[in-house]
Amino acid sequence: MQFVNLYHRLPSFMKDLIASGxxxxxxxxRYGGKFQEYxxxxxxxxxxxxxxxxxxxxxxxxxxxxHAGENVPYYRILFKDLGIDPINEEPFSVLSKLPLLDxxxxxxxxxxxxxxxxxxxxxxIEHTSGSTGTPLKVYQTNESxxxxxxxxxxxxxxxxxxxxxxxxVIFGGRxxxxxxxxxxxxxxxxxxxxxxxxxxxxxxxxTLPDYHKKIKEFKPDYITGYTSAIYLYGRYLIDNGKKLxxxxxxxxxxxTLSNKQRNIIEKAFNCKVYDGYSLTEYVNYISECEHNTLHxxxxxxxxxxxxxxxxxxxxxIEGEIVSTTLFNYSMPLIRYKTGDxxxxxxxxxxxxxxxxxxxxxxxxxxxxxxxxEGKKVGRLDPVFKxxxxxxxxxxxxxDINNVCVKIVSASNFSKKDxxxxxxxxxxxxxxxxxxxxxKVKNIKRSTNGKFKSVICKIEISSYxxxx
Numbered sequence: 001m002q003f004v005n006l007y008h009r010l011p012s013f014m015k016d017l018i019a020s021g022x023x024x025x026x027x028x029x030r031y032g033g034k035f036q037e038y039x040x041x042x043x044x045x046x047x048x049x050x051x052x053x054x055x056x057x058x059x060x061x062x063x064x065x066x067h068a069g070e071n072v073p074y075y076r077i078l079f080k081d082l083g084i085d086p087i088n089e090e091p092f093s094v095l096s097k098l099p100l101l102d103x104x105x106x107x108x109x110x111x112x113x114x115x116x117x118x119x120x121x122x123x124x125i126e127h128t129s130g131s132t133g134t135p136l137k138v139y140q141t142n143e144s145x146x147x148x149x150x151x152x153x154x155x156x157x158x159x160x161x162x163x164x165x166x167x168x169v170i171f172g173g174r175x176x177x178x179x180x181x182x183x184x185x186x187x188x189x190x191x192x193x194x195x196x197x198x199x200x201x202x203x204x205x206x207t208l209p210d211y212h213k214k215i216k217e218f219k220p221d222y223i224t225g226y227t228s229a230i231y232l233y234g235r236y237l238i239d240n241g242k243k244l245x246x247x248x249x250x251x252x253x254x255x256t257l258s259n260k261q262r263n264i265i266e267k268a269f270n271c272k273v274y275d276g277y278s279l280t281e282y283v284n285y286i287s288e289c290e291h292n293t294l295h296x297x298x299x300x301x302x303x304x305x306x307x308x309x310x311x312x313x314x315x316x317i318e319g320e321i322v323s324t325t326l327f328n329y330s331m332p333l334i335r336y337k338t339g340d341x342x343x344x345x346x347x348x349x350x351x352x353x354x355x356x357x358x359x360x361x362x363x364x365x366x367x368x369x370x371x372x373e374g375k376k377v378g379r380l381d382p383v384f385k386x387x388x389x390x391x392x393x394x395x396x397x398x399d400i401n402n403v404c405v406k407i408v409s410a411s412n413f414s415k416k417d418x419x420x421x422x423x424x425x426x427x428x429x430x431x432x433x434x435x436x437x438x439k440v441k442n443i444k445r446s447t448n449g450k451f452k453s454v455i456c457k458i459e460i461s462s463y464x465x466x467x
Contacts, residue, residue, distance in 0.1 A: 008178045015176070016189045023192035029124075030149045031164065033142055038150030045299055046154070050354050053298045060326040061091040061302060067115070068332045074112040075334065095302065100310055100322055101336045107136050114139050118330050128280045135448075138280050139331040147327045148282055148300075155297050156287045160249035160274040162222045167194045169215055171203070171225030171233075173449020184210040189218075196220065200229045200449040204442035205391065205408065208236040216244060223269070224251040228392065228451035231261040234268030235391055239410065247271050253278075255450055256363045258381050277361045283323035283336050286358060293347065295355040301325050303356070304335070305344045315346045318362055339364055341378075367454040369397050369429050380454055383424040389413040394443050395425070397456045403429065405437045413439075 007018065048056065065086035068075035078098070079086065086094050106113055114120070124145060127135040140148075153164055162168075176188045176199055186202040189195070196218045198211060211233065215223075223230055230252060237244060250265055250273045257275045265273050275294065276287040285300035296303050305319040306312055313319035321338045343359035368378040384393055391408040398404060405421060407413070422435045429435075446452055 004175065012185050012188075016191070019176070019188040019197065020191040023190035023195065027193055029142060030145055033146050035146040035150055035153075038147050039154050042150055042154035042297075042299060043158070046353055046355065048354065053354065057298050057302060057326065058091055060299075061095065061324065062086070064324070064326055064329070064332050064334070065091055065094050067329055068334060071115045071117040072113060072332060073116070074109065075332075095324065095335065098335050100306075101333060103136060103337065103339065106333065106336075110137050113331050113333065115330050115332070123330050126280050136281070138282070140282065140328060141330045144282055144328045144330060148278070148285075151278070151285045151287075151297055151300055155285060155295070156251060156274065156276050159287065159289045160222070160251055160272070161290075162249050162251075165194065166221035166248075167219060169196045169198060169218065169220040169223045169225075171198050171200050171223070171229035173200055173226070173445070175199075175201075177202070185214065186211065187214060198225075198229070200226045200451075201445050203229050203232055205232075205236070206441070208233060212236065212242060212244070219246060222247060222249045222251060225253065226450060227252040227255040227257045227261060227275075231265055232392065234265040237268040238264065244269060249274055251276065256361055256381075256453070260381075260385065275361065277340070277342075279323075279338060281325070281331075281333055281336065281338075282328035283325045283333050283338070284321065286342075286361070289349060289351045289353065291349055291351045293349040293351065294358050294360065295349070295353060296358065298356065300327060305342055305358070313344050315344050316359075318343045363453075367452075368456060369395065369403060369433075369454065370400065370456060370458055371430055372400055372432050373430075377429050378454075380425070380428065383421060383428065387417050387420055389417050390421075392443055392451070393421070394452070395454045397458060400458060401432070402434050402436070405435065406440050406443055407437060408442060409439050 007015065010018070045056070069079045069084070069086045070076070082097060084094055084097060118141065122141065124140045124142070126138045126140060128138065149164070157163055174197065176197060177186060179201055181202065184207070186207060187196055187198045190197055196215065203211060230250060236242070247269045249271055250269055252273055253276050257273065262273050274288045278285045283301045284303050285297040286294055287297070288294050302324040304312060304322040306322050307317070307319050318341055321340045321342055323336050323338060324334045325332050341362040341364065343362060345357045345359045347357045349357060363378070367380070368376040369380065370376055380395055383395070384390060389410045389412050391410055393408070394406045396404045396406065403425065405425065407421070418437050422437060425435050426433070443451065
């Protein structure tokens, strides 16, 4: 913390030097070692047949299960209690016998999930963004990190027609400048990785002219990072008749991408948006190909899509993503409940790849409003679907009877628009809940710099009494 406070007091050029030095170390760690070898493997395996994918997953899953049973305290005890023998049993049969693993269990017993046969001093420690409130500590190795970044290079950047070595703008949640700062720069330059890192905490209608001026000077090849920040920037360009030339692709991540956001972003930057989904926990990788199809990378993990009863859903049905890592041996998470929702699909993509497909990343399982009858209502983005005169909006449930909608409005926002929002919301959550609308200058980001579109402040324990 002392270093952070000192860093925040430094002049901008010193921050750029520190960011570039850190970037140099990151570059060696992430893109060194076996990175290129992994990229080549993934570029080849993207064309695997279904039989080849199955054989690969069976082999890797068996390796992970045997390793976990021998070297990870949690699984050693669990396998013994369940009478499971991962060496002699079929790997998918073993997987089906295991209970689902929730984040709280990992958070409270982190060290029990760390492999004992890998020296801790050789491991890297990352933290999840803490969307649900408390970050999770995750152990990784250089090799697992290189494989994860190889997935990004082969299955995200590569499909979008760019490389990690190109000039890029990143909108992210690192505390590169103090939250309280009211004037630019709201960014740091990492010269080692040709990267302009922009704070997502400070982006708003009033600060966007400063962001645009700097980004235009930087001349990026592509933009990546938090969806909501990129969308706000795109809205600014369209609303003010401005352009940013030379952008090859937009790669959105970390937040749900709506159709409205995609349309605005593609219009603003005159290029395609490529969406993606992955986790710090290294349990899966889902990315969008050149035909706008979201493919699961079976090399990264075994993905199950389950309903509230933890049964696999049918095609076209929404469910929670449950994942098992196939490459993070330092902290192997098996049948891990991600808390994120997707829609299962049997689509075959025109790109020719046989990789599994999902229809969309639908958001988080906790993005819902609770009605007085005890019903959970999610998927609320259609509330704003036909309303063009808002920049962004956030729905907050204060208690069982009251919902507040915060609106950052465009200049032509009208009383009719406000009435439409309230009516659209009440059609979904019922007339018993009072809906109030408040216009604000900007919507505050969470502690990880992300934008959360729905916030329910009712604790689950309190909610149960309404059932």
